[in-house]
Amino acid sequence: MWRGQRLHAIARQDAVLAAAVVALGQLEVWLNGAIQPKATAAGCELVLGLALGWRRLFPLATVVVVSVAASVEAIGHVPLQEPLVPLLAAVIAVYSLVTNSTRERAAAGAVVALVGAAVQTASQHKGLANFTFALVFLTFAWIAGRTIHARTAKALSLEREHAAVAAASAEEERRRIARELHDVIAHTLGVLVLQAGAAEQILERDPERARETLRSIRASGNEAIAELGTLLAVARGEPERSRHPQPSLNDLDQLVAVTRAAGLPVEVLIEGRRRELPAPVELSAYRIVQEGLTNALKHAAATQARVLLRFGEDELEVHVADDGAGDGHGGGSRRGLAGIGERVALFGGHFQAAADPTGGWRLQATLPLPR
Numbered sequence: 001m002w003r004g005q006r007l008h009a010i011a012r013q014d015a016v017l018a019a020a021v022v023a024l025g026q027l028e029v030w031l032n033g034a035i036q037p038k039a040t041a042a043g044c045e046l047v048l049g050l051a052l053g054w055r056r057l058f059p060l061a062t063v064v065v066v067s068v069a070a071s072v073e074a075i076g077h078v079p080l081q082e083p084l085v086p087l088l089a090a091v092i093a094v095y096s097l098v099t100n101s102t103r104e105r106a107a108a109g110a111v112v113a114l115v116g117a118a119v120q121t122a123s124q125h126k127g128l129a130n131f132t133f134a135l136v137f138l139t140f141a142w143i144a145g146r147t148i149h150a151r152t153a154k155a156l157s158l159e160r161e162h163a164a165v166a167a168a169s170a171e172e173e174r175r176r177i178a179r180e181l182h183d184v185i186a187h188t189l190g191v192l193v194l195q196a197g198a199a200e201q202i203l204e205r206d207p208e209r210a211r212e213t214l215r216s217i218r219a220s221g222n223e224a225i226a227e228l229g230t231l232l233a234v235a236r237g238e239p240e241r242s243r244h245p246q247p248s249l250n251d252l253d254q255l256v257a258v259t260r261a262a263g264l265p266v267e268v269l270i271e272g273r274r275r276e277l278p279a280p281v282e283l284s285a286y287r288i289v290q291e292g293l294t295n296a297l298k299h300a301a302a303t304q305a306r307v308l309l310r311f312g313e314d315e316l317e318v319h320v321a322d323d324g325a326g327d328g329h330g331g332g333s334r335r336g337l338a339g340i341g342e343r344v345a346l347f348g349g350h351f352q353a354a355a356d357p358t359g360g361w362r363l364q365a366t367l368p369l370p371r
Helices: 002-031 038-054 059-075 085-100 103-123 128-202 207-236 249-261 279-298 335-346
Strands: 266-271 305-311 315-322 350-355 361-368
Touching: 002 038, 002 085, 038 059, 038 085, 059 085, 059 103, 085 103, 085 128, 103 128, 128 207, 249 266, 249 279, 249 305, 279 305, 279 315, 279 335, 279 361, 335 350, 335 361
Parallel strands: 266 305
Antiparallel strands: 305 315, 315 361, 350 361
């Protein structure tokens, strides 16, 4: 639709220009007594004026028609130095050709225009000065057209680059939000399902413990709602101050506590000097641990898990291991592992998830740290 509207606008603009040139040509012919024979001049200038109505849709054909009409007018003994409209039309046609065509077609059109000027000069036995006069104007039209063409091409190239960058940024943001949604929903719902099952089993024989489990379910649900609210705020482009803070390694204790409450014992080890890291690294490390514990809970039928954070000078190593099935086919979609791989790749790190030769499943990621 937009392209159709643009073509209509171009056609209207060119029609107005063509009408103006036709009117100017007819005024010139009928008001200038030196222009004879008038029928020949009027007919030729009508044709070359009308041809400009197609100057951007068919630029090469326009140059040909204008050159032929002007040549016929000169061959018909209309004094070459009297009518100015044929030269004006030739300049407009050449300029339009150069700005709207490839270099090869523009060169071909320039040759046609020069041959036309030569024919017109020779038909009336004019000297080199007349041809040079026309050549100067046509050269000016060529240079102006090439300048505009180059600027337009550069602008279009920049526009395409900006569009490509915007599309890539939008795709990366979409993938990032998809990763976050998966991590939040998969972990929280997995824990909620397990806790709800445990509460159902102990409801009659240990009501107090069942109530504790239900309170844990409520807390997990509220936390998930807060995180989802943050993601939706990001997607809507809402101000930063309205968002719930993204989780970090400072929230690891809470994550482990929820996992333990769901029935999976977790051991946490920290090696090296614990320190604050950039927020993206903290979030990614947290999500890696979250994904490993979620898989151990939902898919591996594990009875225990182990989390190791090793802080180095240049990198952070995150290890999550369990004693579950360890075959990688526990019923999951593996979207979570793919998302973790994408996270790690953004930092230029390394990621591996595989069955442990000694039994169980292990997940290992290395995130480079800024100095």
